[in-house]
Amino acid sequence: MCEIFSKILQVPIxxxxxxxxxxxxxxxxRPYDCHLSNNQLxxxxxxxxxxxxxxxxxNYLNN
Structure with a gap:
């Protein structure tokens, strides 16, 4: 996450x-590779x- 934000904001990390x-x-x-069903949604x-x-x-930061 830090790397992504630094890239977007062009700040050093x-x-x-x-x-x-x-x-x-x-x-x-933690369980390994657990998935939730989207069927109800x-x-x-x-x-x-x-x-x-x-x-x-x-997109969010450019608006």
Missing amino acids: NHIKPIDYVPAAAAVN INLGININCIGFEDWWK
Whole structure:
């Protein structure tokens, strides 16, 4: 996210350092590759089309 925002806003991020590890005490057990069904949204006539994160923010910040 930081890289995308820096690209959109044209600001440097060389001061940001990645975290290479997560301490075991801070780790959270998450399911692998879980998906939610969109069927109820589709049945209600709700548009489920999506736009990429970077494209959405570019459009939002340019308005």
